Amino acid sequence: MALKPETDAVSGVATTGHEWDGIKELDNPMPAWWVYTFYACIAFAAVWVVFYPSLPFVRGTLGYTGRSDLSRVMEAERARTEPMLARIRAATPAAIAADPELRGFALAGGRVAFANNCAGCHGAGGQGAVGGFPSLADDDWIYGGSFDAIQQTITVGVRNGEHPDARGVAMPAFAQAGLTPAQIGTLADHVLSLSGAGPASAPGAALYAENCVACHGDRGEGNRELGAPRLNDQVWLYGGDRAAIGRTIANARAGVMPAWGSRLDPATINMLTVYVHALGGGEQ
Template sequence: MATETEKDSVTGTETTGHEWDGIKELNSPLPKWWIIIFWLCVAWSGLYYIVYPTFPGWDGLWEYTARKDLDRQMAALQADRAIWLDKLSAASMDDIKKDGDLLAFAMAGGRASFADNCAPCHGSGAAGGPGYPNLLDDSWIWGGTLDDIQTTVAHGVRWAKDDDTRVSDMPRFGVDELLDKTQINEVADHVLSLTGGAAATEAGAEIFAENCAGCHGESGEGMAELGAPRLSDAIWLYGGDKATLVETISKARGGVMPAWGGRLDEVTVKQLAVYVHSLGGGQ
């Protein structure tokens, strides 16, 4: 292998002096600009290696990591929220109603938590559906004050796992043969008559007074302590047509709402109560 360099006669370029079986290598070095950028990149990566956390255990000269940055931001946020959460936890429902900022904070938390936990049953707009009460209106089964709503949310309705759950069972007038078919028909007509949907009859009124008024009130105005819905408005939990009424009276319904007190913390339940209260005609 020759080591002498020479000028290649065809291209006019110097050779490197390497030769294999008569094949010679031209010496055409990389352009200067390329070399400069290459070494700049090498230098840059070296600096980067030192300044940033490049391998486990090395936090970098600047000690900057995106995770630490996030932790810092979260801590600041938590500290900020903690003030409000403490305030909210200490405040009575009445205090919250009066303090505009606290109310706004509670509302924001309540809205988020509602979407996560309540929307599947009550609908994302809280308008409910058959069996799931509309929370936007002014008709409350279990009462619509902030405290009432807080109790409902914390302990649920007919939720067996909570000792303080709201319980009230409408008798199954048909299934348990407390009333016969004709009587159920008559009393259903009486319920309809409360909202002008049928003519009132004496027989229907009598059955109602004897069997229903104890829970639903003499004129069907409802009773929040017993969770007995108002029957004299056109707002129906299960439906206000004759067939549905007959079915409700025959079988009763016993809707179940889970208790949230064990699953969500106390402050979240408060936030939810404030949010739900604000949605409709809170009392």
């Protein structure tokens, strides 16, 4: 294709020399408004580069960064909430719950802290999950549902090996401790009978009395000191069918919860305590 500029006969405008199937491209000048806007943008950019960070490693004379902007906003937010947080830090969860103003603040803050730190295991509404994550929204408590008990559980966690006072003893794995599969089956039936889900048997009761009573109690009422859950209700950490119960007896489980005392500040732990207590099962 020849690039021969010529003048278009119809419009009298010079062409660029480009031609497609007889259609020629006119070489009109840019509209003036467009050209001046373009120059203005260049001038604006030149000024911007001086004041704001734009080139790599160049800060700009204003010293502005998005990060410093964010820290300023966060700082202001901290200053706004700090008086309230100081009161929450200094009060007991029971006192917080008794003060409508503190309670409202703690429930809102506790909800956020719960979503960030706890919901992954305990569910968004604290409803728990099969596999050892207890519901925090019912009145069935392994360690206790008073303000003090909840606060202590959150602070030290469960079987985590990181806090010296972490809650929860270890249940023996009875398959290793010498019980036969038949005995474990008999025990699973006995556990079901404790909650009325099956008939009791003399051999089951005998095995239970020998191996389980110390932790789970005569009637399967559980033991909060040890963290041995109740067996005579319909609430199960690991599932309530015969096979799941048998697996628990044979292999034992050892649910773990981190210690939050070293991860969250005392105000947050107080807010979480008030929030969990209010989920539905709080005890006096």
